[in-house]
Amino acid sequence: MKFFIDTANIDEIKRAQDMGMVDGVTTNPSLIAKTGKDFETCLKEIVETVDGPISAEVLGTDRETMVAEAKKLVTYGEQVNVKIPMTVEGLAAVKTLTDLGIKTNVTLIFSPNQALLAAKAGATYASPFVGRLDDIGSHGMELVSDMLQIYQNYDYATEVIVASIRHPIHVKEAALMGADIATIPFAVIQQLAKHPLTDIGIKRFEEDWKKVPRT
Ligand code: E4P
DSSP: OEEEEEOOOHHHHHHHHHTTOOSEEEOOHHHHHHHTSOHHHHHHHHHHHOOSOEEEEOOOOSHHHHHHHHHHHGGGOTTEEEEEESSHHHHHHHHHHHHTTOOEEEEEEOSHHHHHHHHHHTOSEEEEBHHHHHHTTSOHHHHHHHHHHHHHHTTOOOEEEEBSOOSHHHHHHHHHHTOSEEEEOHHHHHHHHOOHHHHHHHHHHHHHHHHSOOO
16 A cells, blocks of 8 residues: 655654655645644655655636646646546546546545545545534444445546554554545554554563673
């Protein structure tokens, strides 16, 4: 499973890169806002740092505006793909951008039918928001399972990016289901590496090592 990091924070991206955990990056307007930097500075820094796919989101709501924004976004780097919200206008934008050879990531997917439409429009990536579904009492990972089945049934090339990940169980389930990509916040990437028995084991080895006679 490919790991994208779900952040616009350049320090987090570099730290995750050091661990070999960054195949790509996803951003959204909220993540950009968190950095306190302007959008252009942020995206330029990420493009200079990461070779893999980088999602940058449009803010327009009609097809023409989204397409115009997308054309600008891809000038930042050839690895940039354009995040388009899952709406009727968004699908029209995805269709236009696909015809132009511009890669897209359809975001804010909450149902299997929305996922089907994203693939039919030619989306490169489709992002189901599992955490936000869990938040309202739905089962987010069920959506991922449905999407993978639908895409497999019809051989769609669209890759599933499991998004809105909140904890390691989401990552484990995504991997067991065979999701193409998980986009993971840095804090969760760190959590994945941790286990209390690992820490206890290290401590015990350190303590026992002190008992080994020195020559
Ligand atoms: C990534 O593509 C999404 O924008 C992100 O995972 C949303 O996460 P959130 O629901 O925690 O805001």
